[in-house]
Amino acid sequence: MARLWQVRDHLDTRLGGLVLCGNDAVSKAMELSRQGFTAPLLVDPEAYTSHVATEEAPFPRAEDGGFSFDDPLFDDPLQMSLYRQRSAGVTAAITPTGYIQAEDSDALLAAARQVRALNDPSVIFAVPVDVGWLREDDSVRQLTGALNLVKGPKALMLGGQMDPLGRFPQAVGNLRRILSSVQDVALMRTDLAVFGALAHGASFGSYGASSTLRHIVPPGQPAQSSKAVMRAPHVLFPELMGFFMGSKIADGFAAVDSPPCHCLVCEGDGLDRFTSMLGEHQRQAAAHNVEVMGSWLRQLMAEEPGYERQSRWHQLCRAAVDYYPVLNASLEQKQPFKPHAQLKRWASLVPDVSFTSSEAPAGQRIR
Incomplete structure (x- = not known):
């Protein structure tokens, strides 16, 4: 979040805005809203950094942020997260989807069906998948089919160590296949690939202001990095x-x-x-x-x-x-x-x- 104040004055708000991450993302979004920030503003719940999605719980339970309600609706972690984001004045709310492991089609379909049932075009379906989904033709077809179940905006995010799209030769080409086959799909939490995504059909996208925000490290794995000591930005x-x-x-x-x-x-x-x-x-x-x-x-x-x-x-x-x-x-x-x-x-x-x-x-x- 420290980078927020480093970059906000350099945004071209005619074309873009901010996606806030971290523990204080909601409070920072509230602060920006009070200050009259008019560009698109999103909060990424980042559930995928600490929780794996399952068929039973594609939207894992996380901290409630101090909210307490008698309404049983808010026992649902999906509804609670959407409410918190909207209370901060975001442009659209992002689902708190857990990390979808390679070939776990049950978790992927469970998440897609729950979002489809919302029938709410103001909700962005976060789809944080292991880059292994882009390895084989069959898994690419499954991912494409699941994304097409949801008619509203979808935000694809790729997981893997270092540079996920550099892991195997067919990853970039298969990403392009998905972008050309799915309406209203985005690529978020990525690097320069966001520009390739926009060029090949993505409806929006986001790039990370720091190296840790340019891909997803699978939950439970230590982040790999180059052997060089971090002594400069x-x-x-x-x-x-x-x-x-x-x-x-x-x-x-x-x-x-x-x-x-x-x-x-x-x-x-x-x-x-x-x-x-x-x-x-x-x-x-x-x-x-x-x-x-x-x-x-x-x-x-x-x-x-x-x-x-x-x-x-x-x-x-x-x-x-x-x-x-x-x-x-x-x-x-x-x-x-x-x-x-x-x-x-x-x-x-x-x-x-x-x-x-x-x-x-x-x-x-x-x-």
Whole structure:
């Protein structure tokens, strides 16, 4: 939640808003509402970070946040969570779905049927699934069918260590299949994949302001990370379309000048300046990341939905992948920067010429 105040002033509220997470998300949403925050505002209950969904309890019971009611309706953790969010003035309420393990179709269908029974288009069905759902054709069909049971908005979230979409080659392509087969589906709690999702039919999406909010670690598993000690903030390198620690960028450009960044935060300064975890470095790095992603969002949304938008995304990814060897050669080091597997897979996906603007889902707008 500390990043909220670092990034809120850099949002393009014409195209997006905020998704708040954490123990005090509801209270922060209330505070923003009182302050007159008018952009889309959501609260993610994050039940999937600590609880696994089951057929009997797809929406696990969590803390009631101090609310107490005689009405037995509020013994239902789903109804309680929706009530708490709405009391904070959110744009829409998100279901407190537990983590849906790979191939657990019983839990997935139980959750979908309960949300369908609500028949409430103001509820976003959170679908936090293990990325293993994107491995085989049969599981992709099951996931697509379950999502299509719910007519309102659905928010797909992917679980797995490190970069879930980089786990196996077919993951990105199967995600694209789902996006093109399900109406009003989003990709949330993710990384740069949100832009690929918007390009391929998602109706909205969200990206994490920190590395821990760019994927889901399955409940009960310790989060895996690189062996590098966290001694600088993660910084988005625009030309490489990748997050790198500021200290790694500084090391890479130790012998040459860092290229200037012309976002509204950096104003021509180099990205090699983010070399510590001091508050000002973290604040500026977070603001820089939001500014860069905001520029990509504007570029994508300026294109017609369908083939044109997909082509723009493909061009961005292809240019980034092609720039890695050029940059590395200029630094005269042994591959200081390496493209992430997910970026290479987005770059390899050929835009679908059959997906025209007339077939694209309506309302492709990040929230």
